[in-house]
Amino acid sequence: MTLTPEPASPFTARAVNLANCGLVVLDAGQEIVLWNGWMVPRSGYSVARVRDRSLFEVFPELRGSRVESAVLAALTEEVATTVPPSTGRSPFPLREAGSFDGARIEQSVSVTPFSEAGERYCLVEIRDVSGVVDRERRLLDHAESLRARSYVDGLTGIANRRHFDVALDRELRRAQRNGGALSLLLMDIDSFKAYNDHFGHQEGDACLTTVAQALAGMLKRPADVAARYGGEEFAAILPDTAAGPARVLANAIREHVAALGLPHAPAALRPHVTLSIGVASFDPGRLDEPAALIEAADKALYAAKRGGRDRVVMDGEADVPA
Numbered sequence: 001m002t003l004t005p006e007p008a009s010p011f012t013a014r015a016v017n018l019a020n021c022g023l024v025v026l027d028a029g030q031e032i033v034l035w036n037g038w039m040v041p042r043s044g045y046s047v048a049r050v051r052d053r054s055l056f057e058v059f060p061e062l063r064g065s066r067v068e069s070a071v072l073a074a075l076t077e078e079v080a081t082t083v084p085p086s087t088g089r090s091p092f093p094l095r096e097a098g099s100f101d102g103a104r105i106e107q108s109v110s111v112t113p114f115s116e117a118g119e120r121y122c123l124v125e126i127r128d129v130s131g132v133v134d135r136e137r138r139l140l141d142h143a144e145s146l147r148a149r150s151y152v153d154g155l156t157g158i159a160n161r162r163h164f165d166v167a168l169d170r171e172l173r174r175a176q177r178n179g180g181a182l183s184l185l186l187m188d189i190d191s192f193k194a195y196n197d198h199f200g201h202q203e204g205d206a207c208l209t210t211v212a213q214a215l216a217g218m219l220k221r222p223a224d225v226a227a228r229y230g231g232e233e234f235a236a237i238l239p240d241t242a243a244g245p246a247r248v249l250a251n252a253i254r255e256h257v258a259a260l261g262l263p264h265a266p267a268a269l270r271p272h273v274t275l276s277i278g279v280a281s282f283d284p285g286r287l288d289e290p291a292a293l294i295e296a297a298d299k300a301l302y303a304a305k306r307g308g309r310d311r312v313v314m315d316g317e318a319d320v321p322a
């Protein structure tokens with residue numbers, strides 16, 4: 001099985017053929033002088049097929065690859081190189097033993113120069129790292145899905161508070177830079193304690209989810225963010241939206257939620273679930289930091305509650321007595 005410049009002892013040949021990786025030795029002319037048993041079923045080439053042929057004649061697609069550079073560096077400069085698995089194509093057209101139409105195995109290739117009896121050679125070791133690469137891929141996918149989930153509210157499926165904080169900061173900076181508009185809506189389900197007390201906490205959760213989805217459905221622009229701000233409180237970040245259009249949208253959201261006709265508790269103001277909404281808009285020098293904007297929207301929301309609920313109050317109207 002093994003091909004060497006000098007006949008290998010049966011003991012050495014057996015060990016080389018048992019190695020759990022591809023072992024290929026090239027002479028100074030890049031011709032194959034050793035091809036171990038691991039290579040045969042994975043490449044489909046027997047020792048006889050590769051004998052005295054250049055590695056690059058056997059595998060023309062290696063020309064111009066990192067493996068060719070590594071072989072040249074080893075044979076001309078005696079430099080050892082490891083070619084790690086890459087996200088692109090694996091260098092050698094090797095497949096699982098016995099499967100010639102399956103996927104290429106992922107490979108880590110090292111090329112090491114050595115001299116023997118005044119002749120220069122290089123040893124090419126090819127390891128099957130498919131398992132490791134596969135695990136890494138799955139870990140990356142998992143990390144990505146965890147990252148995505150960490151920005152989503154587990155109950156309602158809309159953005160969570162963390163997402164809201166990041167988005168508000170980003171959009172405020174953008175508004176600062178471009179001198180653009182930005183509005184923030186803070187929304188609270190009216191008399192939600194009564195809802196929970198009457199229907200139970202589970203029904204309360206279902207109601208929160210329905211309202212959250214209804215809110216998200218009302219925001220049409222890609223940069224708009226609908227978020228669960230806290231318990232039964234929601235927020236909407238509306239980039240490029242001045243106070244006037246924000247009021248119109250806030251009223252549309254309020255009406256849309258009311259029109260869902262979700263039955264409310266007898267103790268509530270209306271027979272159906274309603275929202276109170278506070279609106280504040282980016283105002284350079286006054287409301288240009290997240291905390292200030294949130295405080296203004298919260299004050300407006302509080303005024304909406306004091307004013308009788310099921311209404312929209314704008315920043316600035318908040319000080320008007322109910």
Ligand SMILES: Nc1nc2c(ncn2[C@@H]2O[C@H](COP(=O)(O)OP(=O)(O)OP(=O)(O)O)[C@@H](O)[C@H]2O)c(=O)[nH]1
Binds near residue numbers: 196
């Ligand atoms: N089911 C459910 N209830 C929640 C959740 N988070 C907060 N709540 C409830 O929401 C209710 C909020 O009540 P309050 O802050 O007293 O306000 P309210 O009854 O909505 O009254 P107003 O806001 O003044 O209209 C509390 O009973 C909380 O327990 C949640 O995740 N699920």
